[in-house]
Amino acid sequence: SCAGLGDEVVMRASALARSNIALVKYWGKRDATLNLPAAGSISMTLDGLETRTTVEFGPWERDSVFINDEALEGKGLAKISKFLDLVRPGTLCADVRSTNSFPTAAGLASSASGFAALALAASQAAGLELTPQELSVLARRGSGSAARSIVGGFAIWHEGQKSDGTDSFAEELVPAEHWDLRCVVLVTRKGPKDVPSTEGMNHTMETSPFYAEWLNTVRRDMDGAKEAVFEKDFVRLAEISEGSCLAMHASAMAARPAVIYWNARTLELIHEVRRLRVQGKACFFTIDAGPHVKVFTTAEDLDGVKAYFQDHPSVEDLLVAKPGQGAELL
Ligand code: DP6
Secondary structure, three states: OOOOOOOOOEEEEEEEEEEEEEEEOOOOOOOOOOOOOOOOOEEEEEEEEEEEEEEEEEEOOOEEEEEOEEEEEHHHHHHHHOOOOOOOOOOOOOEEEEEEEEOHOOOOOOOOHHHHHHHHHHHHHHHOOOOOOHHHHHHHOOOOHHHOOOOOOOEEEEOOOOOOOOOEEEEEOOOHOOOOEEEEEEEEOOOOOOHHHHHHHHHHHHHHOOOOHHHHHHHHHHHHHHHHHHOOHHHHHHHHHHHHHHHHHHHHOOOOOOOOOHHHHHHHHHHHHHHHOOOOOEEEEEEOOOOOOOEEEEOOOOOHHHHHHHOOOOEEEEEOOOOOOOEEEO
């Protein structure tokens, strides 16, 4: 419950954050309350896939949250309220308005950009002046991958050692301008809900005989992916990213019962990307906790890749993104 200060108190801020896609995946937590990852991860922040959020604190009875003009209730609202407790001034309540620039119906994850924008807007509205590291730690509490959306370009989220989580934040490896990669998002369907990533990764960790081996791949892949990004080595990044994605999904598929995010189109598109690569196009795929396929390519090969998938029978919708900036105040 929230008691009030005077009505004249205005504590309000707006922020913008962009989604990101992992090249070395995050899949599993060593601490579920603090969202501490079992291993590090590396991602590219995406321009164009944006969340804009305005937060206002005031003397209201309860928090209200609107996402794309729709009121959030139940568990979703409770999760945001709990997150807001981390920055809430006194007992004030919040009014949160958030919009995504990308179709939520497409089933693309918006929790990364969503919690990054919320962390920045809410901390600013509360009058806190957080460092980029503290902001990343805060965003992480909402959703692990949101830690990386505080940062632009290519991000590394450190596993960290401390039990309080203060050393598990994301940092920029290189800025967006460093490497003109493109990410072509192939939406395979606008269908039923997937197993949420939190649930999928917890279940994998608890029951998959491959979970420990999955973590070993991450520890091997981190340095290689970092170097590939620094050196703009597309072939090396392709090998590591596809390997990391498939190892993550293999660990999930081996969970009991299985967590299978792919549909028939997902697998069809995996093969298409491999065919396209044999034909000489620079491309590799990655897949998150859903059936959509994200194809990374170079600026040079973008048109060819786009043309190949534009009217493909397994593609419902196609979006293109390039490296984007970190979270910003509006
Ligand atoms: C497959 O960040 O959505 O996209 O921390 O539980 O909110 P929570 O999970 P979330 O998981 C993302 C999983 C992934 C891989 C990745 O982005 O690294």
